[in-house]
Amino acid sequence: MPDRTVAPTFKKLQRIQIPRVTSSRLQNGILLNYINAGTQPVCKIELIFLTGKVHEAKPGISYLTFKMLQEGTRSLSSFQIAEKIELTGSYLGIEPGIEHSTIELYFLKNKGSIVIPLLKELFFESTFPEEELKKVKQILSQNLKIELEKTSVVASRLFRKKLFGEMNPYGSFLEPDLISQITQEDLIDFYQTKITQVSLEIIASGLIDAEILELLEKNFGERRLNKMGTDNSFEILTDPSREFIEKKSSSQTSIRIGKFCAKKQDVDFHKLFITNEILGGYFGSRLMQNIRENKGLTYGIYSNIVTTLSNGYVVIGADAKKELRDKVIEEVFEEIDLLAAKGVSEEELSTVRNYLFGEFLGDVNTPFNLADKFKSVRLHGLGYEFYDKYFETLESITSQEIQETAQKFLDKSGMVVIGVG
Numbered sequence: 001m002p003d004r005t006v007a008p009t010f011k012k013l014q015r016i017q018i019p020r021v022t023s024s025r026l027q028n029g030i031l032l033n034y035i036n037a038g039t040q041p042v043c044k045i046e047l048i049f050l051t052g053k054v055h056e057a058k059p060g061i062s063y064l065t066f067k068m069l070q071e072g073t074r075s076l077s078s079f080q081i082a083e084k085i086e087l088t089g090s091y092l093g094i095e096p097g098i099e100h101s102t103i104e105l106y107f108l109k110n111k112g113s114i115v116i117p118l119l120k121e122l123f124f125e126s127t128f129p130e131e132e133l134k135k136v137k138q139i140l141s142q143n144l145k146i147e148l149e150k151t152s153v154v155a156s157r158l159f160r161k162k163l164f165g166e167m168n169p170y171g172s173f174l175e176p177d178l179i180s181q182i183t184q185e186d187l188i189d190f191y192q193t194k195i196t197q198v199s200l201e202i203i204a205s206g207l208i209d210a211e212i213l214e215l216l217e218k219n220f221g222e223r224r225l226n227k228m229g230t231d232n233s234f235e236i237l238t239d240p241s242r243e244f245i246e247k248k249s250s251s252q253t254s255i256r257i258g259k260f261c262a263k264k265q266d267v268d269f270h271k272l273f274i275t276n277e278i279l280g281g282y283f284g285s286r287l288m289q290n291i292r293e294n295k296g297l298t299y300g301i302y303s304n305i306v307t308t309l310s311n312g313y314v315v316i317g318a319d320a321k322k323e324l325r326d327k328v329i330e331e332v333f334e335e336i337d338l339l340a341a342k343g344v345s346e347e348e349l350s351t352v353r354n355y356l357f358g359e360f361l362g363d364v365n366t367p368f369n370l371a372d373k374f375k376s377v378r379l380h381g382l383g384y385e386f387y388d389k390y391f392e393t394l395e396s397i398t399s400q401e402i403q404e405t406a407q408k409f410l411d412k413s414g415m416v417v418i419g420v421g
Contacts, residue, residue, distance in 0.1 A: 016357075016391065018364055020384055021203070021374045026221030033374060034204035034213070037367040041109040043206035044368050045119065045216070046102055046375070051194045053098040053169045054234070058182060060174045064136065065187045065195065066096040069103070071132035073125040078132055081118070090115050098169050099309045100379060106368075109207050112215050120219040124196055128187045141179045148176075151247060151421040152319065155254035158243065162416045163258065163313060165237030170308060199225040201378075205371035236311075242417040244325075253325040253421035255318045257332055261305065261409040263312035264380045268405065270393035272305060272314075275405040278344055278352050279303050279335065280316055282359075286335050287316070297324050297331065309380060314410065325419050336410050343403035353394055360390075 021033045056062040070092060071078040085092050090107040103122070107115045147153045157173050164171030202216060240259065262269045280287035280303025287301045301318035320328045344352075363369050377386045 016361060016364065016387075018373060018384060018387055019370055021371070026202075026217050028221050028224050030199060030220060030225065031201045032204065032213075032216060033201065033371075033378070034208045035367055035370050035374070036206075036208045037370060038206055041207050042106065043109050043112065043204065043208060043212060044104060044106050044371065045116065046104040046203045046205075046371070047119070047123065048201045048203065048375070048379070049101045049103075049195060049198065050099070050200075051198060052096060052101045055194050056190065058186060059172065059178050060182050061186050061190050062101065062194075063096040063174065064133075064140070064179075064182055065128075065190045066094050066101050066103075067136060067140075068128050068133060068187055069094060069122045069126045071136065072127050072129040073121045074127060075125070076118075076121065078129070081122070084114070084118055088114055092119075109209075109212065112212050116212075116215045116219050123220075124223070126191060128184055128191070130184050133184055133187070137179050137182065141176045144174065144176050144179070151250050151252065151254040152317075154245065154247075155256045155418050155420040156317075158245070158420065159256035159258065159315065159416060159418045162239045162241070162243065162418065163260070165235065165239075168234045168236055170234075170311075197226055199227050203371050203375055203378075205367040207367075238414075238416070240414040240416055242419075244419040245421075247421050250421040251321065252319045253322050253419045255320065255325060255328055256315060256418040257317075257329065257415055258313055258315035259415045260311060260313045263310065264307045264377075264386075265382065266312070268408070269312070270390050271397060271401055271405045272312075272409050273390075274352065274356065274394060274397055275339070275402045275410070276303050276305050276314060277356060278348065278402065279339055279406075279410070282352075282355055284351065284355070286339065287318075287332065290335055291318070291328060291331050295331065297328050301328075301332075307380070319421075322421060325421075329417060329419075333412050336406065336412060340403060340406040340410065343399035343406075346399070349397070349399060349402070353397075356394055 019035060019037055021035045023031065023033045026032055051062070053062050070081050073081070076084070088107060088111040090105060090111060093102075093104045093106075095102045095104070103119070105115060105119050161171045161173075166172055202220065204212065204216065238260070244253075262272045277285065279285060280301060282288075285303070287303060291297050291301050292299065298318045298320045301316070303314060303316045306313050306315060316332055318328055318332075364373060373387070374384075377383060
């Protein structure tokens, strides 16, 4: 029997070697990235399109076009599509995005010959039935109205509007009254010009053998597609001010605080990521310890670094009682000032360092996690050297560097501050 009174031996984690994808091209030039890993007979195929909200003529067209791909094809109804996915034990997920959009399919390997052709059919042969479109629009409109009753949703929207400007795709949002203006013709035009004619990338993970690769070649390698880049030239009009919206029906206020910082490609990104983790990135962070644990001003508070293809920004979020709103905001800025003025102790830095090593290790324990790690850098034009640099920085970063990083990127001047509730 182990002696429960004695703590287990501490073992310092070494640098993690990430299993890497293999990249090749289908006969039509589509880039196929795949990783054959794992012991279970399961696979994931992800289609990545460099198209999304930035390419739509009306708000919501991109979102509805992608969502409607599973609502009917030339040979299958929405019911038949759903039935085939269910009967094969598969999962289909469609994620319309701003600069890129994805379709992901999880399936048992022995069902690949059934579901990969189905994925091709959704991609090339969707018909956007009018009756199904009416239902999808009605559901979307209703869900959106419900979401807009939440202070957290309204606060996040307003924060991005103030940060990017209303005309920027990251600062503009679909409103319920705009949904009715989208027509079947709008979706068909977007589908034909921005999806089926445009090149994509494929990421395959799991038990990817010669049979699966052959199925991908057969279903996606024959049709010639055109290249299309993403337009990243949208103007940013930041309004670094405070705005508070009162909702009498709400007992709480949702708070958002943030500003632009380093993007993923920047040399200081890893230092900023680690600094932010200390500030509010994990449960033992300074914001959590002070504002939640010590002062009891909120049930939870976080600080995230969000990266787009061309920008990066920090956002701090919390929910608090209305009368505590100003106190929470004050405490947030005090913690930022303290980090910038004094840095961290070696003990605190060691705790965060070990936490981040362990977290990363947990993030690469499945083939699908490995594919996500590759995708995370690939979309930003980066490679695995990004992670090599991360481990190097994590091992070597000092309190002085954290202090300087906080001064450079987390200074409260230029911060957008939002409160809704």
